[in-house]
Amino acid sequence: MATQKLYAGAKLRDVRTRLGLTQKDFAAKLSVSLPYLNQMENNNRPVSTTVVLALAQEFGFDVTELGQGDAERLVSDMREALADPVFGEAAPQLADLRLTASNAPAFARAFLALHRAYKQTHERLASLDEALGREDAQLRPSPWEEVRDFFHYCDNYIDAVDRAAERYAQLSATEPDIRTAAIARLSRQGVSVKFNQTTPMRSYDHDRKELILSAYAPVETQTFQLLVQVALLGQNQLLDATLDLARFQSDEARSIAKLGLANYFAGAAMMPYKDFLDAAQETRHDLELLSARFGSSVEQVAHRLSTLQRPGAKGVPFFFVRVDQAGTITKRHSATRLQFARFGGACPLWNVHRAFENPGQFLRQLAETPDGVRYISLACDVSKTGGHFGAPMRRYAIALGCDVRHAAALVYADDMDFTRASAFEPIGISCRICERTHCHQRSVPPLEKRLSIDPSLRSVLPYRLD
Template sequence: MSTKLFLGHRLRRLRRDHGLSQTAMAQSLGVSPSYLNHLERNQRPVTAALLLRLAEQYEVDIRAFAAGGGHRTSPEALTEIFSDAMLRDLGVPRHELVELANNAPSVADAIARLYRIVQESGARLETGGDGDIRSAVTPESWVRDYIQQHRNHYPALEEAAETLGGALSDPLSMAEPLRRRLKEAWGIDARVVPQAELGNVSQDYDADRRRFLISSQLKLENRTFALAYQLALVEFAGVIDRMVEKAAPPDPGIHQLLHMSLANYAAGAIMMPYGRFLKACEDMRYSIDHLCGEFGANVEQVAHRFTTLNRPGHRGVPFFMLRVDPAGNISKRYAGDQFPFSRFGGTCPKWNLHAAFQAAGQVVTQLIETPDGQRFFTVARTIERPIKAEISGGLLAIGLGCDISHAHKLHCAEAYDLANAPVTPVGPACAACPRVDCALRATPPTGRMLAVDRSRKTISPFPFVAG
């Protein structure tokens, strides 16, 4: 190993996550407590042999562990925060932000949460809210952070769903086995009814009458998902309740949203059981259309399932995924091992995610490169909402991407000469993007001296001094 790895904070967090003392963990790894103490304090580098023992003892993915796993607040996210107008005058150098993210990740997470609270509190004031900062942690942001901390993978749900989904799999349609299971095992009668009977909801469970109603306006794949969701609520009630209790959501609304999110996860795992789905992904080279046909799922369901393939020893391609509307609002954001985009803002205008709206129904691919030199292969395409909107703008766009080192595994990358294909340089939110000559820059970069010359105009509207 040519580069020394100082991973003290990750070792310490791993030990605490498992509820171990330094003595207990040192014993399991075959090292002395004093040596482990030196490792945790970054006074000794982690060796390749120790990484292998970590992988064996604690099912650690070596690459993700050595790289930080991508699920904590990154130096890039901190750069974005400290480029905000209220903080930029501090001039915090990047090396300090890197040190903070690496050596005090919980503090970095707290800063990120506080920054989001300030943002959301300001938005509430602008829209007439009371500005109470205690109510500024939105359910969506809290649950998103929880999902990201677990890398969108829950072994307990996966194991239960794989057993149940395997037993219910049917090559014709999974909807009927799901419906029978609800009726025979739980006495729940599931039926499709006109939307008018449901008002403004798409599905409704009446626990007293043991009746589950599904809107006739839901597309077939979404009806199947609705059945799987309801089955997950009753089959995995104990598992999900324990997970939510352990997560300790701060209020009832977040509690309910997290419960719903975990049930949604379980529904996807029932429809697409882990082992069979991963094998199909590899056999079909991650072709979304083929996988939709194989599992009776839709594009969004398959794309979301891609991001959950993080089982130790049996991982899939580490995808990141976003879902946006035509106005650029991001309603889903899941990361794999790396996530190159802004945590608090939108997407880079050079990434062709939004171009999918001009090519509805078509697959739009692109090779992109982030400022640190990482390259990603990305795929974008439009999807329809579960129930078609009565107004314009009913389409959404799904963006998927993975590190270019995995692109050769993808069906949609077969036409690319990955070594020589043109690459589009992208960045995070404009305020944190270090790229100098970008004609699409919307705002000046914070913390940088502008290089505006009134006698000439540059391609970029906000030229600045690099470095």
């Protein structure tokens, strides 16, 4: 089998920039000529084995990062943006998108930002006149989308916050459990904690220094919210420093991101990185065993598994997604090549949708995306009660999965047949960018295919794809 060549020019330039070296000095340390380095940085030549070894030996660089990065998700995001009918037939070919993502990632992000601005303007036509009439009017992404993209392109791993949460968990080890430790920590800060039959899960009174948690909430949710408050009060300086580096465009986005970072801290404190990674490997990623061991919900465990991307100590690269009953994605992250639609719902052929029909069960699926990559996907429903009679029930489904190359590390892969091609169900990302010509669940035609209409013939779809 031929070895796949590694083109990582943008990542190589990023390494050199972070080290503060000129091309000449960097080439000397890598023992290559200046023209050769220049060609590698511009993706005219692949990164050689000699350079890979030099990066590891000279700089202690985690060379697995060379084959990763933002390229795949940038390609996926650009393809979805270009599926917008506004581009018509002017959309570039997939090969051009891959070149752009590899050679000019900053340009790709600028294009995506521009398309988001257009999309939001288009969706707000009713108030466009008023917006354009203001002197300070600007086209900005919505705060929610800006924060979502921040975590998306950080690989959902925030190193400083993750390590701070791990240190906090270590310092709390003298207490019976992390919940007791959190209450004690807040008490030392003069904060009283009460559990009332109240609707909000968490309510904090700054003047009275009183934290009220819902007695209706499950224990793991109460613990999580306790740790969120610990982060907001005790880690405020760290959170603000992280937010300063992110440079959000609005106060709303910064506020949403701050709560997101506090939530990240809470999850990382409940499931500290090294202990959780070791336990995940030991249990072969059994969600129920991990849930019991760390006093967390299955959803919290699945989400945490998708964040284990610490350089030098990475876990299995998972994708994680949560959808509501309408198929809308409410949480998403992927450390794999699989990316999720930014607009609209998920592929209906994906087993996450079937989880609603099978409450209380873990559904397994072998799936293949149009790019030929095969995955194992685990899905289950998540019901969230309001805690009392008459309270509305919130129902979601979550999915966790990874490339089949890592299947041996998952207990859920036992007894599954990976040898038959027919065992892998075809799934896509979005109908507009899915190239499959035969799909009984297709909702709209793909952008890059020509339609053939025959009034005398009616199959599952009212057209054929050429």
